[in-house]
Amino acid sequence: MRKILFFSVLMLVCTVAFAQQALWGGAPVISPEIHDNNTVTFRLKAPKAVKVQVTGDFLPTQKIKTPFGEFDGPGVVDLKEGKEGVWEFTTPEPLKPELYSYSFIVDDLKIMDPSNVYMIRDVASVTNVFIIGGERADLYKVNDVPHGTVSRIWYNSPTLGMNRRMTVYTPAGYETSGKRYPVFYLLHGMGGDEEAWIALGRTSQILDNLIAQGKAEPMIVVMTNGNASQEAAPGETHYGMVPPSMNLPKTMEGSFETAFPEVVKFIDKTYRTKANKQNRAIAGLSMGGYHSLHISKQYPDMFNYVGLFSAAIMPDKKVQSPIYDDFDQKLKIQFSKKPALYWIGIGTADFLYQSNTDFRKMLDEKGYKYTYYETGEGHIWKNWRIYLTEFAPQLFKK
Template identity: 55%
Template sequence: MKQFLSLVAVCIFSLSAWAQETVAVNTGDLISPEVKNQTVTFRLLAPEAREVWVETDFFEKSRQQTPLGEVEMAGRQRMEKGENGVWSYTVALPAPELHTYCFYVDGVRMLDPSNVYMLRDIATYMNYFLVDGALSENYFVREVPHGTVAKVWYPSPSLGMERRRMMVYTPAGYEEGTKRYPVLYLLHGAGGDENAWSELGRAVQILDNLIAQGKAEPMIVVMPNGNGAQQAVPGEYPNSMYKPSFMNPKTMEGSYEKAFPDIMNFVESHYRTINDKAHRAIAGLSMGGFHSLYISANYPDKFDYVGLFSAAINRESKGENTYIYKNLEEKLATQFAAAPKLYFIAIGNADFLYQDNVEFRQLLDRHGYKYEYAETDGGHEWRNWRKYLNNWLPKLFK
């Protein structure tokens, strides 16, 4: 018995020591990134490395040709090796924003082991840090009443699925009250999923803060999965442990737009919504902007507020759902005859979809359709989409 107890004690001690050692290996005393005196310093312990680079979203970018057109690529800077094998690079503090970065060690991409804060964009993980300021003040968790975010499963008979998942934000006080609320359907881009806006887009923090400030109306926000062949985020439904990819089946061939009433029917039968056009909005980024364009055009009596953030515009489709994309001008005529309260278009001046958006606005201008337009610096990136959401939400349901 004594031998058994001794063995148990040794095992417990070993596990405890291993856990403590793991913590020490992962973090130690190294601080990275360190924001201090209007600078930020990145550090990495890599004593055997020959060269280390840091790549961030705020270094000077390069432009490269890709199958999608000319796009901006993140910039890199070489780090300096110091004492004890610690590499470092210090730079002036960037503009207020959520900033992402990673390291390249002898050509191999890696994350910062000293920073536990990470984001996934499609199949790429990045570390991040926040710089506070006027442009980013709503991206932080503040001492304000917080809404609730739920992972909600719903049936989609139009897609032949018994269960699909979406994220649903309900404002602070929803659970305790009886009030009905307007609804925003917020759609992600290609390669994204139902987590994209709440994680990369800081949508929850933006909503909590704007509502608490009295700048935005309390609302329900539905963030669905826009990949019609997926039930949910890869890895979170049966037989889905595969690497996420940029383009997925049933995303831009009409299936999702055709099935969108499944989402609306579930939301309006399970939440206290105000079920009329004046209290519905739809918006999305990139592919989600494409979906918002065609969903609102095909269901012209459903949405008084439409937001196209760096939207994909043009699509040639083959198959049974091509009617979704055909006769767009006629559909827009019907939609704008009912005068939507706000049709909003925003894009960065370096976005590879910029010219498509110019041509779409020219189409609207030819017909005299009213819309609001915002143009920002930069390309096809989250710092623009967070900004558009932050600026657009206060305009809704007024």
Template identity: 75%
Template sequence: MTYLKRIAVAIIVVCLHLGSFAQQALWGGQNIVSPEVAADNTVIFRLHAPQATKVQVTGDFLPTQRVDSPYGKTDAPGVAGLVKGTNGIWEYKTAAPLSPELYSYSFIVDGFKTTDPNNVYLIRDVASVTNVFLIGGGKADLYKVNKVPHGTVSRRWYNSPTLKMDRRITIYTPPGYEASTKQYPVFYLLHGMGGDEEAWIALGRTAQILDNLIAQGKASPMIVVMTNGNAAQEAAPGESSLNYYKPTMQLPKTMEGSMEESFPDVVTFIDKNYRTIKNKTGRAIAGLSMGGFHSLHISKQYPDMFDYVGLFSAAIMPDKNAKSPVYENMDEKLKVQFSKKPKLYWIGIGKTDFLYKANEEFRKMLDEKGYKYTYHESEGGHIWRNWRIYLTDFAPLLFK
């Protein structure tokens, strides 16, 4: 064998070795299916942890438990124990089939909460990262990517003169927007405390829901704008000039008027850069929790801006220390807003939501004033399961 041939053979051997090493790195994980969804919608969770003494699973597929929180009693995911097999694999099978829904879960191994190494599907909610899985059927089919025309999801930066910074928003444009010349209505969809411009697109499944509702003819094609309601932030954690840091719910400039005062900056940007219907009849605003609070106060502060308003598990009254003029003269501002006869004022709340009483008192006031609204009461509490349902119910009512 010549010298050159020996070199060529050596190179091939090295490449094969490196390829084998790369394959090991790629495929060296546990060969376990978890979660495994059976045909009857029972689900098995598995974890290989031969040295563990106790393994549990926690998630919103389990019966909730009432726990204390800074806001009073609220719902928290239940916990169930896994059983250890002789091969070191722990298993838990749901006692009954699960109803259609997008579920989240985590493992607890000897007291340490962790994700499932055999499930690559993860979602971040504030500072928590959990695995997810989907049981199809019913409304949950709207949360799936189905074989229908798809819209476009983009992240855009806009300048806010009011906040004196560039900020990021997430925008959904409906199927066919790019090839069209028509003008579209705009739905501004706001997140809750600790969330950001990623929350509704990830946890809320907004793009999937709108794609499916539009394809079924149940919702009008619309642009959906998902803002960052934390007025001190440029963008979601890891997406701003601050780079990587631990997300937190304790953020400044959330419910003290800055978001409401600066909101016209967002509307101006969207109307300038997208083919929109630039009047009240072509705009809707809704949000969950803190986003519902923002929607309430933005819509009354600018009564000629939105014809459709949605309050999803909304906080209602500002903190007593919030001194913004946005929150002054609330009765007078609501009177002006309702005198202009908004086409839809929609309120949704769960029966065990810690904000239920505040919403009940707000509705009582609306009733006493004779202000018309649509009310939807659901099971459960302050949870994404409800907010996805509210979106699927609210969106078809818009721009009709």
């Protein structure tokens, strides 16, 4: 009996060992490997490859031409082949604290790092990610602090004629506190959706950490889908797994701004909110900044805090909508009501830098008070995460 039991255990161990070998295919390749000095090694096992490269925002930028203009894009560097077909590259200098994205290029084919399960989608691009901790980047990490709740919730928009989805962050303790909370509406850019700020912007991590540190007030954060033709993010609607696209109808022609009061009404009805101007904020990046600008001036009694992150400013000249009529007069009314904060942030290399400069000049000439925050680099999530960490602590202060 003991012999049978022994052989049974032996067979089980062998089976597990063989299963693991089949699953992993031998010793695992570690990539990315973050060293103690914050240099990083990337590795890829590709014994039949002729050329392997890594591209990512940890490298110096390069100019990339797109249908929407020329942008700063991630650099590219070659890996060197080593033993057993493992290609390798180590950054020559330590990386600064930040959330970084990257992918491999094998013989001109872009692929994900098979050794790194952490990936993020940005419109139609998928990249691997890793974090170098320290300084501001610690706000992007999941730390040992009380955590809020992230929900995907549907609402009806009669103006747009469909049910639509939004992502809502409620702060730690919301479910049991019985309290009412201020609301921050946070809007994405062109091609993004209600998932963008949570995934790429690290909203829940940033808010959890700022609130825990006492640097931000506990607040509800509402992240809508700013594409008025969409029900929700690609793959999350009855249309199925349609390809994500930047070229969507009804994005910056007034529909979203017209329908936005329905979002506010739904949130005030569904959540325990402080339902007044003094306890509402709106901000967004790029197209979302454009929406924030025009929503806040269209409804001057709705928001006391406004944030424009690398914002587009004015509509295309071909666009006709009552939302954009009487721009100067609406802006005058908005500032006559003295918003608590009108905040503008942009990078010096951003393709929208000049239009933001012109807008600020106009505000200066009219004596409209605003706060300006300038960073380096361009139209990138690195900047927008920074802006969120700077803007959120200024909201709802007594």
